[in-house]
Amino acid sequence: xxxxxxxFDMSAAWIRRSQGDLKAFxxxxxxxxxxxxxxxxxxxxxxxxxxxxxxxxVKVAVQMESMLYNLALAGSEVSASRTKVVRGVALKSEHMxxxxxxxxxxxxxxxxxxxxxxxxxxIYDFLLS
Numbered sequence: 001x002x003x004x005x006x007x008f009d010m011s012a013a014w015i016r017r018s019q020g021d022l023k024a025f026x027x028x029x030x031x032x033x034x035x036x037x038x039x040x041x042x043x044x045x046x047x048x049x050x051x052x053x054x055x056x057x058v059k060v061a062v063q064m065e066s067m068l069y070n071l072a073l074a075g076s077e078v079s080a081s082r083t084k085v086v087r088g089v090a091l092k093s094e095h096m097x098x099x100x101x102x103x104x105x106x107x108x109x110x111x112x113x114x115x116x117x118x119x120x121x122x123i124y125d126f127l128l129s
Contacts, residue, residue, distance in 0.1 A: 026057040026073050033062060037109060040064065064108040069101065 030043045044059035062069040068083040068090070080101035083093040096104070 022073055022076065022078060023056045026060065026071070026078070029071070030057045030060045033060060037062065037112070062105060064105075064112065067104075067108060069105050069108075071098070071101065 030041070033041045034043065040063050042061045042063075043057055044061075045055040046058045048054045048056060057073065059070065059072045061071075063085075066085060068085050070081045070083070072079050072081075078098055080096045080098045081093055082096055082101065082104060084091045
């Protein structure tokens with residue numbers, strides 16, 4: 001710390017703000033993934049209270065070819081993990097930092113898109129030949 005009394009207050013304010021934004025981040029992230037890779041995303045929600053009509057996202061799971069990506073919100077923390085899955089059996093699970101997790105998920109989604117594009121091109125060429 002630099003010793004200024006305002007630095008602590010500013011840091012504490014940023015922490016409070018980021019914790020409030022986590023629910024909104026999870027909602028937006030879940031909606032975007034559901035639209036981007038339909039059929040591969042499952043979203044778990046939790047009611048905001050016993051009699052509340054509202055709920056919020058607590059877990060997002062994305063099933064790729066050989067990896068299952070999980071992003072979970074527990075209280076004021078977001079945890080990310082990736083599990084290697086072969087023939088429906090989870091072999092290895094690893095916890096990751098959220099930025100690393102996002103990069104790995106992005107790479108797998110890109111690979112899926114490239115594969116789908118290549119398959120589309122082959123079918124297109126076949127139909128036109």
